[in-house]
Amino acid sequence: MPKPPVSNQIRTLRFMAGEMTQADLGDRVGVTRQTIAAIEQGKYSPTLETAFRIARAFEKPLEEVFQWEGE
Structure with missing residues (x-):
């Protein structure tokens, strides 16, 4: 399975x-710990809404949390 063209700084943040914890972040964002783990590991790209919620949980702009590495 190809890696999504989006990387992130979730673990560092x-x-x-x-x-x-991943569970704490999941609770804040409204997704499961497993979803946070998959996004963090680059196995899954979040929906736009979830990406914004994650960025907001860290009080960071979207671009500081997620980076587009596509063409």
């Missing part, structure tokens, strides 16, 4: 936010 969670660590910088007092070592927030």
Whole structure:
């Protein structure tokens, strides 16, 4: 399965936010811990709404959390 063309800084941001767990972030965003894990590992690209919710949870602009690596 090809890797999605979107990378992210979620793991780093969670660590910088007092070592927030994947479950804590999932609760804030309204998705499961497993979904956060898959997004964080680049196995799954979030919906636009979920991406904005994740960025908002860290109080960061979308581009600081997610990077487009497509063409």
